[in-house]
Amino acid sequence: MALLGKKFKLLEVFDQATNGQYQLLPSRFAALDDGRYLLSNEVGEYLVVTRPDLESFIRKQVPANTDFYHDLKSKHFLFDDDSNVALDLLALKYRTKAQRISQFTALHIFVISLRCDYTCQYCQVSRQTDDKHAFDMSEETANKALDLVFKSPSPAIKIEFQGGEPLLNFALIQYVVNEANRRNEKHQKDLQFVITTNLSLLNQEVLEFCQAHDIHLSTSLDGPENLHNTNRPRPGKNGYQLTVNGIKKAQSFLGHNKIGALMTTTEKSLPHVKSIIDTYLENNLDCIFLRPLSPYGFAIKNQQAHKYDVDRWFEFYKEGLDYVLEINRQGYQFVELYTQLIINKLLSPFSEGYVDLQSPTGAAISAIVYNYDGDVYASDEARMLAEMGNKKFRLGNVHTDDYEGIWLSDTLLDTLECSLSESIPMCNDCGFLPYCGTDPVYHYATQGDVVGHKALSGFCNKNMKIFKHIIHLLEDDPEARKILLTWVRT
Amino acid sequence: MIKLHSKGNQPLSVVQHQKPFIAKVTTNCELPFGLRAKHALMMPVADCIPDGFGLVLLGHDEPCQTPVNTLRLAPELRYIKDHDVIKFYPDIAKIDVLFRKEANTNSFLVTERCNSFCLMCSQPPKDIDDHYLVDDMLAALPLIHPDTHEIGITGGETTLVGDDFIRLIQAAKNHLPNTALHILSNGRNFKNLDLAVQVSKVKHPDVMIGIPLYADYSQLHDFIVQADDAFDDTIRGILNLKRCKVPVEIRVVIHQQNYHRLSRLAEFLVRNLLFVDHVALMGLELMGFAKSNLDGLWIDPYSYKNELKEAVETLTRHHIRTSIYNTPLCLIDESIRQYSVCSISDWKNDYLDICEGCSMKNSKCGGFFSSNLRKVSDHLHVI
Numbered sequence: 001m002a003l004l005g006k007k008f009k010l011l012e013v014f015d016q017a018t019n020g021q022y023q024l025l026p027s028r029f030a031a032l033d034d035g036r037y038l039l040s041n042e043v044g045e046y047l048v049v050t051r052p053d054l055e056s057f058i059r060k061q062v063p064a065n066t067d068f069y070h071d072l073k074s075k076h077f078l079f080d081d082d083s084n085v086a087l088d089l090l091a092l093k094y095r096t097k098a099q100r101i102s103q104f105t106a107l108h109i110f111v112i113s114l115r116c117d118y119t120c121q122y123c124q125v126s127r128q129t130d131d132k133h134a135f136d137m138s139e140e141t142a143n144k145a146l147d148l149v150f151k152s153p154s155p156a157i158k159i160e161f162q163g164g165e166p167l168l169n170f171a172l173i174q175y176v177v178n179e180a181n182r183r184n185e186k187h188q189k190d191l192q193f194v195i196t197t198n199l200s201l202l203n204q205e206v207l208e209f210c211q212a213h214d215i216h217l218s219t220s221l222d223g224p225e226n227l228h229n230t231n232r233p234r235p236g237k238n239g240y241q242l243t244v245n246g247i248k249k250a251q252s253f254l255g256h257n258k259i260g261a262l263m264t265t266t267e268k269s270l271p272h273v274k275s276i277i278d279t280y281l282e283n284n285l286d287c288i289f290l291r292p293l294s295p296y297g298f299a300i301k302n303q304q305a306h307k308y309d310v311d312r313w314f315e316f317y318k319e320g321l322d323y324v325l326e327i328n329r330q331g332y333q334f335v336e337l338y339t340q341l342i343i344n345k346l347l348s349p350f351s352e353g354y355v356d357l358q359s360p361t362g363a364a365i366s367a368i369v370y371n372y373d374g375d376v377y378a379s380d381e382a383r384m385l386a387e388m389g390n391k392k393f394r395l396g397n398v399h400t401d402d403y404e405g406i407w408l409s410d411t412l413l414d415t416l417e418c419s420l421s422e423s424i425p426m427c428n429d430c431g432f433l434p435y436c437g438t439d440p441v442y443h444y445a446t447q448g449d450v451v452g453h454k455a456l457s458g459f460c461n462k463n464m465k466i467f468k469h470i471i472h473l474l475e476d477d478p479e480a481r482k483i484l485l486t487w488v489r490t
Numbered sequence: 491m492i493k494l495h496s497k498g499n500q501p502l503s504v505v506q507h508q509k510p511f512i513a514k515v516t517t518n519c520e521l522p523f524g525l526r527a528k529h530a531l532m533m534p535v536a537d538c539i540p541d542g543f544g545l546v547l548l549g550h551d552e553p554c555q556t557p558v559n560t561l562r563l564a565p566e567l568r569y570i571k572d573h574d575v576i577k578f579y580p581d582i583a584k585i586d587v588l589f590r591k592e593a594n595t596n597s598f599l600v601t602e603r604c605n606s607f608c609l610m611c612s613q614p615p616k617d618i619d620d621h622y623l624v625d626d627m628l629a630a631l632p633l634i635h636p637d638t639h640e641i642g643i644t645g646g647e648t649t650l651v652g653d654d655f656i657r658l659i660q661a662a663k664n665h666l667p668n669t670a671l672h673i674l675s676n677g678r679n680f681k682n683l684d685l686a687v688q689v690s691k692v693k694h695p696d697v698m699i700g701i702p703l704y705a706d707y708s709q710l711h712d713f714i715v716q717a718d719d720a721f722d723d724t725i726r727g728i729l730n731l732k733r734c735k736v737p738v739e740i741r742v743v744i745h746q747q748n749y750h751r752l753s754r755l756a757e758f759l760v761r762n763l764l765f766v767d768h769v770a771l772m773g774l775e776l777m778g779f780a781k782s783n784l785d786g787l788w789i790d791p792y793s794y795k796n797e798l799k800e801a802v803e804t805l806t807r808h809h810i811r812t813s814i815y816n817t818p819l820c821l822i823d824e825s826i827r828q829y830s831v832c833s834i835s836d837w838k839n840d841y842l843d844i845c846e847g848c849s850m851k852n853s854k855c856g857g858f859f860s861s862n863l864r865k866v867s868d869h870l871h872v873i
Binding site for chain 1 (some may be wrong): 607608661702707708709710712713716717718719721722725726729751754757761762764779782783785786803807808810823
């Protein structure tokens, strides 16, 4: 290179790789479309490559000094004799991704009451009864559950009150919040509270309590009035009005970011994704979670979950995401949360706390459920399955079992062992593995087996479709990419 | 451009100093007598000269009576002010300005030796015994005004001064506990965890080590710094420093050899070194080797506008504090101009005729290195 002075040596002089040879670092691939593959490594970095490029990479024939070689090297798909720091960095990144496992359980769900003022078709767990004591959690049970909460090594603890409708047993919520705060003076955890509620019973007393204790609210909003009231029938047929009034009150009294809403998709929702999203916009909500119907509880009994299949749901999701992107293009930031989750899994060095997309499963590690009667379940889905009569994922009871007994129970350890994607047939060699997870409760509920056959799995089918779609948007649609990148959180 | 050194000073009386004299400058003629011997008195205008000062600097050409140790300053040094620190060489009547109170940055060169040989080095390494540089800094530190915002340590490779490296950090902490300390190093010697541990043990309240990383893979970085294994050593050094919780800044000089990998380098940083405290993306300073290798290094910043934009977007998306240095604002995409910093030390900072009338001159735009004025972009324009 005559461009440099004589004292300087050429680039080739500093290349200590032996004859352009390289070694492969652990990686996987999956077909994206007709010509392209996703190549991903153990820590979730990826490249989208053509078939010939993929083959030449694996056959160790990629010529040194090409951008493709440098991309593969920089993203730690290969290493050569010039440098071995890749191994240090991979180890560091792997530890970062796996860090959540060492922190253990952060989300503790208290089922405050199974009673509910709604009669939703798809609901897995609620009861209509006048007998308060039959389905309400007692102070004694709550105390025992709190004993377990504060044994978690996690520096951040979130206590979520669920039901039924937990505000039907508001006195116990007050008790748990006060008691948890009192105990936390000693433990000094980053302690947060969430009430999952339909907001019918949101009165001034509740609002003031939430304000005083910085409690978040999470509610259900299924879409426009007709759809919401059909999906979520309430005697009096005023569920929608009660909900949107509650959202408004909470936004103004507690703050815009203190209330979020979740929607559930039923067969009736499928043609209406745009008006569902519009409902969220109208109610000043800045994100939506397009969720499929889970195959538990009354949903399975009533055959709701079978009325539409994954392909139909995916069309619904795709149409919804397109619409969300259009809203963003029009200058309003509005986020679809599942897509945001996947974007972060693709682009961030950190792991995401979402229970369903973890390996090993997030059940009992990331989140745990204390039922109204003291039974402890690995996840919300496990409790729903139990309400259908199958207590396979019941880990114990707060009155009879201690922390070690519950978290080291055979039920949990066996489940965790069966939930490592890295060792599950068809997952272990899938290019989407770093972004996916295993949902043992789902597979047990649908296939009678915690591992399940992935070719028959709606979970696998759904997530593969979503991964491919999002990567396609990132690669082929510069405008969508620009928007999706603004959804990255670190 | 401000001159920091001059031999054009004229002794007007007997010079009693045998050895170089490092002193704080004062304009206070009435300084208590006991303090005068340690100070250099600056007299901008002709006046009666009081007795007892270690050095008297005349900033004027009027005739006057002269006690011992009086010099007429070279015209280019007459900007010297209160609280500046100078070094006076009695044998050649030379003055080095070690510290200027008014400067935007004050850096101490502590060695000219280096274990790399970067293509664009602005301070080409010399393999000489220059230990006096460390002594100068140690002597100057107690004289520096305690309100000083930041001081720098630069080289050469600063860690090559051995144990003195830690002594310097300790002295900076002792004398200037409220002053940020910015140290430039290629990071390679921190591959030994022990050195990083020693730095962290000093517990300097506000230290930052600025370490260059020029590429996202080893061959290119090693070529640019002309040293085998430098990439691995530097990465391990950064990891060790951060392991010890020592703040680290990544410095990327952009030129013809590496601009095409800039956005990939940003992705590499986000994935692997997200915990660094600052990333500076820097235009080339046409000094030293950069001048002799100009044909192999020069690229019009306008040509890497998109790469720079993408890199800044990637870094800031992941909340890495990011700055653009040494690049005229008119060559930076408007959407990322907010990250541009007036980074060029004031003594070597200039503008071009074309900058006259630009609203950003002397405000948001950092302008040019004085050394760069002859080779500039074809796309400069008034904003």
